[in-house]
Amino acid sequence: MPKVVDHERRRAELSEALWRVALRDGFDAVTVRSVAQESGWSAGALRHYFPDKAEMVLFAMDLVVGMAQDRVQELHAGGGDVPTAEALQQHLEQLLPLDAPRRVESEVWFALVALARSDARLARRRQEIDDTIRGSVESVVMVLDQIGRLEHGRDQDLETRRLHALLDGLVIQLTADPPRLTVDEARAIMARHLADLAGQRAD
Amino acid sequence: MPKVVDHERRRAELSEALWRVALRDGFDAVTVRSVAQESGWSAGALRHYFPDKAEMVLFAMDLVVGMAQDRVQELHAGGGDVPTAEALQQHLEQLLPLDAPRRVESEVWFALVALARSDARLARRRQEIDDTIRGSVESVVMVLDQIGRLEHGRDQDLETRRLHALLDGLVIQLTADPPRLTVDEARAIMARHLADLAGQRAD
Numbered sequence: 001m002p003k004v005v006d007h008e009r010r011r012a013e014l015s016e017a018l019w020r021v022a023l024r025d026g027f028d029a030v031t032v033r034s035v036a037q038e039s040g041w042s043a044g045a046l047r048h049y050f051p052d053k054a055e056m057v058l059f060a061m062d063l064v065v066g067m068a069q070d071r072v073q074e075l076h077a078g079g080g081d082v083p084t085a086e087a088l089q090q091h092l093e094q095l096l097p098l099d100a101p102r103r104v105e106s107e108v109w110f111a112l113v114a115l116a117r118s119d120a121r122l123a124r125r126r127q128e129i130d131d132t133i134r135g136s137v138e139s140v141v142m143v144l145d146q147i148g149r150l151e152h153g154r155d156q157d158l159e160t161r162r163l164h165a166l167l168d169g170l171v172i173q174l175t176a177d178p179p180r181l182t183v184d185e186a187r188a189i190m191a192r193h194l195a196d197l198a199g200q201r202a203d
Numbered sequence: 204m205p206k207v208v209d210h211e212r213r214r215a216e217l218s219e220a221l222w223r224v225a226l227r228d229g230f231d232a233v234t235v236r237s238v239a240q241e242s243g244w245s246a247g248a249l250r251h252y253f254p255d256k257a258e259m260v261l262f263a264m265d266l267v268v269g270m271a272q273d274r275v276q277e278l279h280a281g282g283g284d285v286p287t288a289e290a291l292q293q294h295l296e297q298l299l300p301l302d303a304p305r306r307v308e309s310e311v312w313f314a315l316v317a318l319a320r321s322d323a324r325l326a327r328r329r330q331e332i333d334d335t336i337r338g339s340v341e342s343v344v345m346v347l348d349q350i351g352r353l354e355h356g357r358d359q360d361l362e363t364r365r366l367h368a369l370l371d372g373l374v375i376q377l378t379a380d381p382p383r384l385t386v387d388e389a390r391a392i393m394a395r396h397l398a399d400l401a402g403q404r405a406d
Binding site: 028110113114116117118123126127130151152153154155158159161162164165166167168169170172173176177180181185188189192193196199201202203 | 392
């Protein structure tokens with residue numbers, strides 16, 4: 001089936017070109033024109049795959065979800081049967097823009113959130129992504145409970161929502177230009193939050 | 204100075220028209236065209252005041268900041284000399300989209316954050332607004348300390364940043380369409396967060 005192979009190869013080529021532009025110039029610079037130039041395709045040929053920015057956001061979002069899931073899987077594959085509190089903090093940090101590739105990922109997420117307000121297709125995808133992140137945060141809270149790092153009496157559902165909101169807020173502050181938080185501040189905030197969930201006193 | 208009076212009156216007229224559109228249809232529906240129609244002005248006359256959406260976002264943001272400050276002032280004027288923990292929670296809730304007018308305010312803030320990524324003027328204004336909110340959150344954390352509701356040993360700067368990020372995240376989740384949080388859930392999250400700052404155990 002040479003046609004299918006071609007199609008897959010072309011998508012891979014486009015993914016790489018899109019990602020190079022985003023890593024070099026930020027996700028706002030990702031347009032049909034700039035990705036065409038980077039990939040050596042004509043804008044016309046590219047528009048066959050991506051008629052507009054919304055389609056590029058959707059495509060980039062698929063890439064991002066795949067990469068984040070790979071990282072989380074790798075993280076847990078490296079550890080033993082029972083995750084440590086440190087591994088769970090690292091799990092959550094995979095969702096924060098703490099280095100260049102994750103910064104681009106967060107910019108893609110933010111573009112999706114902003115465009116979802118006026119585009120029903122993007123709104124549906126945003127909901128799916130939010131559900132995925134929610135599920136990821138929910139599993140972290142559950143495992144914290146299993147390893148004795150969730151204080152007795154905490155409402156798991158409420159703590160999941162609170163942690164999810166905190167993550168979203170950290171993404172907003174970290175992707176501001178210039179950033180409103182340093183990477184170290186974001187890590188310290190996350191560590192303090194997990195200490196609170198464990199019921200650890202501050203002094 | 205009849206010219207100045209005219210100018211002020213026109214701005215007031217426009218503010219009311221803009222606000223009526225935003226409350227009725229959401230801030231995404233605020234355009235030069237829709238506000239012109241609502242105010243009975245021609246689009247050409249309106250463009251004299253607002254050449255584009257960015258100018259309307261800036262104008263609406265000024266309205267929003269004024270309204271939020273009035274509410275916070277009113278809140279504290281009503282109480283005694285020493286604010287209660289409840290008054291401080293209500294202070295923070297003034298920054299969350301928990302009713303229709305505050306929902307529009309958050310939509311304006313979110314439009315500013317999204318557009319600030321590609322517009323230097325809006326980026327500066329976004330920084331000013333972020334500084335204002337940061338200052339407001341900082342004062343809440345300081346007063347919590349003064350009234351004995353900040354656990355000994357907490358880092359005030361870190362707790363200010365964490366609370367600010369949480370507020371931003373709650374705004375994102377509450378202004379999603381459909382909302383990802385109910386008003387009651389957002390209030391419960393804020394209450395649990397303040398309990399953690401006070402070092403109150405969950406059980």
